[in-house]
Amino acid sequence: MAAPVQRRNLVGEAVLLTVICLFCVFPFYWMVTTSLKTQVVALQSPPVWVFTPTLANYWEVLFVDKVGPALVNSIIVAVCTTGLAVLLGTPAAYALARFEFRGKTDLWFWFITNRFVSPVVLAFPVFLISRELGLRDTHLALILMYLTFTLPIVIWICTDQFRSIPRELDEAALLEGASQFRIFRSICLPLAMPGVAVSAILSFIFSWNELLFAYILAPKNAKTAPAMAVTFMEGYDVPYGKIMATSTLIVVPVLIFALLASKHLVRGLTMGAVK
Amino acid sequence: MTTRVRRRTIAAFLGPAVAALALVGIAPLLYAVWKSLHYFNLTKLAQERYVGLDNYAAVLTDAVFWQAMGRTATLFAIAVPVQIALGLTIALVLHRPGLTFWKTLTRLSLVLPMATTYAVVGLLAQVMLNQKYGVFNQMLGWVGIDAINFIGDPTNAFIAVILWDIWQWTPFVALVLLAGLSTVPPEIEEAATLETRSNWTVLRFVQLPYLVPSLVAVLILRTADTLKLFDMPFTMTRGGPGAATEFIAVLIERVGNRQFDIGMAAAQSIIMLALTIVLARLYIRLFYREVR
Incomplete structure (x- = not known):
């Protein structure tokens, strides 16, 4: 008697799971297919599902509409800010994991608090300051501002990772006469590589996705790809195919990284409160 | 057991990160607080002047702000x-x-x-x-x-x-x-x-x-x-x-970036920040008990 009931449950469950998958994936399917449509096909009403695909939109956005340079800007900014965050963040994380000192918890809380601060709070003062310093519309301004979210993420994830490395290793090395820095550099950092990699991937994703700082601080030369996509919406004749081609180019790299770090994305977004 | 280390070592490990985050996270914030006490519009720079808490009073009585909230x-x-x-x-x-x-x-x-x-x-x-x-x-x-x-x-x-x-x-x-x-x-x-x-x-x-x-x-x-x-x-x-x-964030962007009224946008964002910090404190208190 029990078996058929269970089988029916499983079928129901499988259907539900399929619905959930479709719910998540369908917009991406539509994005990619629209990017392969010519403007004439894209503006058919009702929308068509079967058509002859063309790569013309990609060709046009990459080489005519300067999405290519914007993608390069995005890569430069995301890679540099990630590198800088790892460089500055890993020693700090090590110190938080290993040393005892006054004000440690306050410092820790301050790092986490950055997760909550809206970029719109910082964007205008930074806009004014960067104008004064001649940093407006440079990669450097964006790289530095992105540290406000990449550095906390690196520090948080790496602190956790360093804590999981047995202290006995440090103590043995200390007895051998190694300096604290040497212990960090040659013993703990290599062991903490999985955490460093995860935090780097998350930093890259969050920097790559950022719009507000980029939109306000880098209007032209350092314009990143998301800010570029926004400008397509200005004007009367909305080029659907081109917008979706640009969107696809922006989203595909992040999705690949997100799948690579899928287990840790939620941990990153919650700053580790949820394991 | 905790490793005893000298202050200078700790400073060397933490200093760069703390300095960087203070530079990009706190300095602009202080500047925003300062600007929020001024009438400061990018299109009317000549009229810049200290107005005390006027911007805050204006934001808190502004129907548009509360509608966005x-x-x-x-x-x-x-x-x-x-x-x-x-x-x-x-x-x-x-x-x-x-x-x-x-x-x-x-x-x-x-x-x-x-x-x-x-x-x-x-x-x-x-x-x-x-x-x-x-x-x-x-x-x-x-x-x-x-x-x-x-x-x-x-x-x-x-x-x-x-x-x-x-x-x-x-x-x-x-x-x-x-x-x-x-x-x-x-x-x-x-x-x-x-x-x-x-x-x-x-x-x-x-x-x-x-x-x-x-x-x-x-x-x-x-x-x-x-x-x-x-x-x-x-x-x-x-x-x-x-x-x-x-x-709310879209409103602040419009006031600052499209109306150029940065003093007002700063006041709005400081009010929002106050709210955010309350949330962050709450979150930290609930979830990071073990680090205390």
């Missing part, structure tokens, strides 16, 4: 309960044994929406929800509903933002709750399922107590992220039509 609160009040209800359902299904391959696949696809560039999510909405060319309206047509003007009509645009927020963040809520469910000791769960056939009873009396931390995390983070919400409504509707989807 109200819209932000409404979005939260509608979207988050739906996200929790759907997310919990998804989490419970994924938590049940069996169909492992399907479930791995589902878990992977759940990661996609929350990782997607928020600006692109807004653009996707433009394309999919268009009254004439949008696939969403085509699907509504299949079930006999007339095409809806999502982007052009104030109420519908607001609904569209809610729907899109639900699409992007339900998976996040589901995965957070799934992580919460995995903290229920399996023996207790098994014992309970032997005792009762009702899934509801198991949920209410066995799983729910373990889910409380995840639910609180979801509530606080969703509040903070709703206050931050800018990219998606901005690329989708630019806050329009009228001010129908002008959430």
